[in-house]
Amino acid sequence: MNNQISVLRLTLVVALGGLLFGYDTAVISGATEALQNYFDLTSTELGFAASSALIGCVLGALISGETSAKYGRRGALFIAALLFLISAIGSAIPQNYWTFVIYRIIGGVGVGIASMVSPMYIAEVAPPKKRGGLVACNQFAIIFGMLVVYFVNYGIALLGTEQWLNQTGWRYMFASETIPAGLFLVLLFFIPETPRWLVMKGRNDEAHALLQSLSPGDNIEGQWQEIKASLTHHSSPSIMAAGLMGVLVIGIMLSVLQQVTGINVFLYYAPTILKGFSSSSIDLALLQTILVGAVNLSFTAVAIFTVDKFGRRPLMMLGSFLMAISMIAIGTAAYMDAIGGYLLIFVLLYIAAFALSLGPVVWVLLSEIFPNHIRSKALSIAVFAQWAANFVVSQTFPMMNDHESTIYQAFNGGFPFWLYGIMGLFTVYFIYRWVPETKGLSLEQLESLWHKKETRVPQHTSLHLK
CATH class of the missing domain: 1.20.1250.20 (MFS general substrate transporter like domains)
Structure with missing residues (x-):
């Protein structure tokens, strides 16, 4: 095989x-x-x-x-x-x-x-x-x-x-x-279990054999030594260890930004939002909801075939920018009382951009940026933050979108969309400033980044770690 x-x-x-x-x-x-x-x-x-x-x-x-x-x-x-x-x-x-x-x-x-x-x-x-x-x-x-x-x-x-x-x-x-x-x-x-977990438990023979079976015909000795060194030199899985709080904060921020840019507003409340864009019936709104799901699935498939070709950073920055533009356009249309069926275009653009970027690529980054010896604990914290942000966004949108609320009346329903748009623009900056390109690097090569004394991450070029 x-x-x-x-x-x-x-x-x-x-x-x-x-x-x-x-x-x-x-x-x-x-x-x-x-x-x-x-x-x-x-x-x-x-x-x-x-x-x-x-x-x-x-x-x-x-x-x-x-x-x-x-x-x-x-x-x-x-x-x-x-x-x-x-x-x-x-x-x-x-x-x-x-x-x-x-x-x-x-x-x-x-x-x-x-x-x-x-x-x-x-x-x-x-x-x-x-x-x-x-x-x-x-x-x-x-x-x-x-x-x-x-x-x-x-x-x-x-x-x-x-x-x-x-x-x-x-x-x-x-x-x-x-x-x-x-x-x-x-x-x-x-x-099977993963090779890295087997090494963590001292089952090196099993881990080596499994790693070889996953790469038949390849010389795995270099990667094997990197994995052993990564897990042998860090017996204490302390996230507070020097240099690791930075990557944890990056992971938490990626998780939170994936949510506060507003995706679950459309996934959870799509029929209500889409029905409000025009005089269409709820049946048409439900049909449009299915269209939203189809676009989401299609562009996630595009991400699968492009994330290793173009890299994480380009997809994330492009997608976040298009999400922001879409949300700001929807919010502006609401504020100016220019609501119409044409806004479905911006909804679908937003969904497509999310599916190409923050949807799948955040999970890619979360799964690979944490060092081996803290990956399970750090990823658990980041995912907890993601679910917490999901809950906050899902609970606050109906409050901001309530026609009787002060916020709704002051901004004619545009405020939440503007807020998510601003978060999208901040996401572009955050990725540009702090998130490294991880394309093509082993998990152990990525790990060496966080143990360097300098915490600043290169923004403009891919990382070439030895």
Whole structure:
């Protein structure tokens, strides 16, 4: 088996964790009305039912670092798969509201773990020249999982009457997740641990043999010595060690900026926003939402094939700039009361730019910039920050977009879009100023950067580390 096929096989299996990430977070979208009718929920209770998984996501992100360090990357993915399976079954059979919420939180913990461990696993087995595209496959799987569940929910809704959907059909929606979750759990038995985790645990013979099998016919001795040196010289996984706080701050900032540029506003509230752009019906708004998802998926695929060719920095800076321009244009149109269907162009431009840049490439960078001996803990902190920022943006947008709010009345609805646009421009500057180009470098070569005495990162050229 050659290198590309072997690593691709591992990537496809582990990316199922990303697919379940998307599937689990989006499955409730087709069941909200049925849940409200079945459990007789208030709007507050329904909102908590829909967002309760985020609590689990935060918890999962917090424990993912320690879990993946102690039980291994594959072991952590096993735990996530089990949680997905338990949540799918439990969410489908509850007789009361709080039981449903508890199982949704359990699924959220699985999402939190998978969102951190899946890209980290792929980065640790991928060859440097293909690492960006392979890690970006995980983001593609997340979006694909969302699209799949939209169609699954639609198909289930067609199986019976509205009364059947309110009483029984919604259970099938949540139960449908048992299929990808069960498949993920079974396939994990057929993938190995990562070489770097095996070295961390002193299992050098296994690690060397695995590294060679991932690169058949290549001389791996140079890379092998780099991996051993990286993990042998740093027995204490202290993030506070000299020179490492800088990279942690960069990782946290990348995570937060991915969210505060407004992506989940469109992913979570697209029908409401798009319906407000014109006099179109909600059905047309839903159709436009599917178009948003299709553009998201398509340009993520473009990122997979370009991130290792053009590099991380160019894609991130171009994408962030186009996102900013789109948001500022939408906000200005709202402020000037020039809302119209033409704004769909700017929405799609924003989505395309995100899918080409901050969507997949942030995950690529997070999976590769942290040194081996702190990767699991540092990545856990960065992903925690990402979920926290996700929660803040998702909660504050409806408040800023409330027609009765002072902010809405002062800026005629343009303020939140301007705010996200400004964050997009700041992202361009932040990447230009602080984020290095990592294309084609091994994880160990990248690690040597953060142990240099000078913390300033070159902005204009790729790093050529020896």
